[in-house]
Amino acid sequence: MSATLDLEYYGPTSHFRDGNLLFCTAEYGCLDFVPSPKILIKGGTVVNAHHHEVADVYIEDGIIIAVQPNINVSDDVRVIDATGKYVMPGGIDPHTHLEMEFMGTEAIDDFFSGQAAALSGGTTMHIDFVLPVNGSLSAGFEAYSRKAEKSCMDYGFHMAITKWDDDVARDMDIMVKERGINSFKFFMAYKGSFMINDELLLEGFKKCKSLGALAQVHAENGDGVAEGQRRMIELGIMGPEGHALSRPPLLEGEATARAIRLAAFVNTPLYVVHVMSIDALEEIAQARKSGQRVIGEPVVSGLVLDESKLWDPDFITAAKYVMSPPIRKSGHDKALQGALSSGILQLVGTDHCTFNSAQKAMGIHDFRKIPNGVNGIEERMHLVWDLMVETGQISASDFVRITSTACAQIFNIYPRKGAILTGSDADIIILNPNSSFQINAESHHSRTDTNVYEGKRGKGKIEVTISRGRIVWENGELKVEPGTGRYVPMPPFSYLFDGIDKMDSAYYSSLHAPVQRMIKTVES
Numbered sequence: 184m185s186a187t188l189d190l191e192y193y194g195p196t197s198h199f200r201d202g203n204l205l206f207c208t209a210e211y212g213c214l215d216f217v218p219s220p221k222i223l224i225k226g227g228t229v230v231n232a233h234h235h236e237v238a239d240v241y242i243e244d245g246i247i248i249a250v251q252p253n254i255n256v257s258d259d260v261r262v263i264d265a266t267g268k269y270v271m272p273g274g275i276d277p278h279t280h281l282e283m284e285f286m287g288t289e290a291i292d293d294f295f296s297g298q299a300a301a302l303s304g305g306t307t308m309h310i311d312f313v314l315p316v317n318g319s320l321s322a323g324f325e326a327y328s329r330k331a332e333k334s335c336m337d338y339g340f341h342m343a344i345t346k347w348d349d350d351v352a353r354d355m356d357i358m359v360k361e362r363g364i365n366s367f368k369f370f371m372a373y374k375g376s377f378m379i380n381d382e383l384l385l386e387g388f389k390k391c392k393s394l395g396a397l398a399q400v401h402a403e404n405g406d407g408v409a410e411g412q413r414r415m416i417e418l419g420i421m422g423p424e425g426h427a428l429s430r431p432p433l434l435e436g437e438a439t440a441r442a443i444r445l446a447a448f449v450n451t452p453l454y455v456v457h458v459m460s461i462d463a464l465e466e467i468a469q470a471r472k473s474g475q476r477v478i479g480e481p482v483v484s485g486l487v488l489d490e491s492k493l494w495d496p497d498f499i500t501a502a503k504y505v506m507s508p509p510i511r512k513s514g515h516d517k518a519l520q521g522a523l524s525s526g527i528l529q530l531v532g533t534d535h536c537t538f539n540s541a542q543k544a545m546g547i548h549d550f551r552k553i554p555n556g557v558n559g560i561e562e563r564m565h566l567v568w569d570l571m572v573e574t575g576q577i578s579a580s581d582f583v584r585i586t587s588t589a590c591a592q593i594f595n596i597y598p599r600k601g602a603i604l605t606g607s608d609a610d611i612i613i614l615n616p617n618s619s620f621q622i623n624a625e626s627h628h629s630r631t632d633t634n635v636y637e638g639k640r641g642k643g644k645i646e647v648t649i650s651r652g653r654i655v656w657e658n659g660e661l662k663v664e665p666g667t668g669r670y671v672p673m674p675p676f677s678y679l680f681d682g683i684d685k686m687d688s689a690y691y692s693s694l695h696a697p698v699q700r701m702i703k704t705v706e707s
């Protein structure tokens with residue numbers, strides 16, 4: 184086929200035109216040229232982050248066409264009765280690791296199984312972390328684009344920066360200007376693999392600022408963690424509990440404080456991923472109180488679980504809870520919930536990074552070798568609803584904000600995503616507040632054989648998920664096809680960058696002011 188690329192860049196599934204024919208490069212099926220059904224969602228409470236009302240939602244070609252009461256439609260439209268139910272934007276998970284090569288193995292959920300799990304739990308978009316290949320961002324982007332060819336829902340990419348040189352700096356330009364990446368993650372932990380030092384952090388923050396890209400940090404003091412691990416080994420503590428004991432909250436608090444201060448020094452916004460402790464959230468609270476632009480993302484495991492299971496005598500039971508930073512003692516979970524409901528923390532992720540029992544067993548004799556990561560992409564929406572809305576800690580509108588809208592705004596794709604508004608993508612869930620859910624590994628859709636939320640029950644059931652206008656989850660049935668997901672490029676300079684230049688001008692004129700005064704004194 185001779186073809187010229189003349190359609191918008193959509194990442195891995197590019198579309199080619201040859202004369203009047205359209206082709207798709209996807210290895211799997213692509214539904215982009217198959218008309219999606221016309222759907223009317225009738226009589227539900229439509230919840231946005233700013234407002235809720237009883238209204239109908241009309242969808243055509245994957246887009247929301249109208250949101251208003253009493254919409255009349257022709258017979259060819261599929262009507263879904265949502266009376267007594269909540270109609271909300273699909274969840275956006277800001278933090279996942281599908282098919283991630285990590286700690287000598289690869290996360291078991293790939294871009295198809297992880298996304299299928301997500302859709303069954305009401306999440307319709309996620310942002311995954313691209314790892315460079317041999318330090319090359321471009322090679323990393325290519326590799327992840329290939330992994331993502333089997334996607335069945337929309338996704339975006341963050342990118343990790345694990346070393347610093349001219350090639351990395353140049354590639355960051357390309358990633359932002361040509362590849363739709365607007366956030367870069369710096370690991371302050373994982374000494375000997377991903378960890379970077381303060382010099383690189385500063386270089387990276389400066390570069391992010393110049394590109395309008397958001398700097399993200401995994402905030403744990405990696406040298407401190409290495410020391411903590413040595414202590415455990417000396418004491419003969421080799422089991423999963425050694426994971427929690429070797430990386431206490433103070434190491435998370437220290438790194439969070441350091442990243443915050445370096446971001447303030449550079450005057451660039453900062454996003455702290457997986458905030459797990461009171462120590463870290465207090466640093467974020469203090470910075471925000473002083474006017475600094477710091478975003479804090481707790482993850483559902485930190486909100487719902489406590490560390491006690493790491494002491495379970497059964498290795499596999501305990502090992503499934505190993506993630507970094509560790510799940511903390513009871514008390515940190517409540518504090519994180521409070522910070523989320525009061526706006527100190529802004530959005531909830533999962534850090535979905537699953538390893539099955541055989542993979543976790545790599546660390547049976549040494550907790551340092553247990554692959555770090557837990558599930559959550561499928562459970563996040565239900566658990567947050569039950570934990571936060573059902574208990575009265577937040578409203579349904581707040582729920583939409585912390586599971587969807589805030590993410591879309593921070594990563595600059597709002598209101599295409601994160602809202603039920605005319606013109607937005609038709610990524611929608613219908614939640615029945617009078618129904619209930621139960622979680623277990625036997626019935627979940629993830630490929631992993633365990634679930635850290637095993638046996639949990641709660642109120643509020645997502646009965647329908649609509650992904651870009653197609654009903655993919657209904658009556659407990661998942662209808663997904665690999666190759667139907669789309670890459671969502673995310674433009675730089677989100678609202679977090681508004682006014683940064685003015686602050687810089689004020690700072691530099693304040694530096695010049697004493698010099699000007701001296702000149703005036705000398706002149707007079």
Ligand SMILES: NC(=O)NCCC(=O)O
Nearest residue numbers: 401506507534536555556
């Ligand atoms: N969090 C975790 O334990 N695994 C995924 C990698 C990371 O986010 O640090």
Ligand SMILES: [Zn+2]
Nearest residue numbers: 401456457507
């Ligand atoms: Zn991390």
Ligand SMILES: [Zn+2]
Nearest residue numbers: 278279280534
């Ligand atoms: Zn992560």
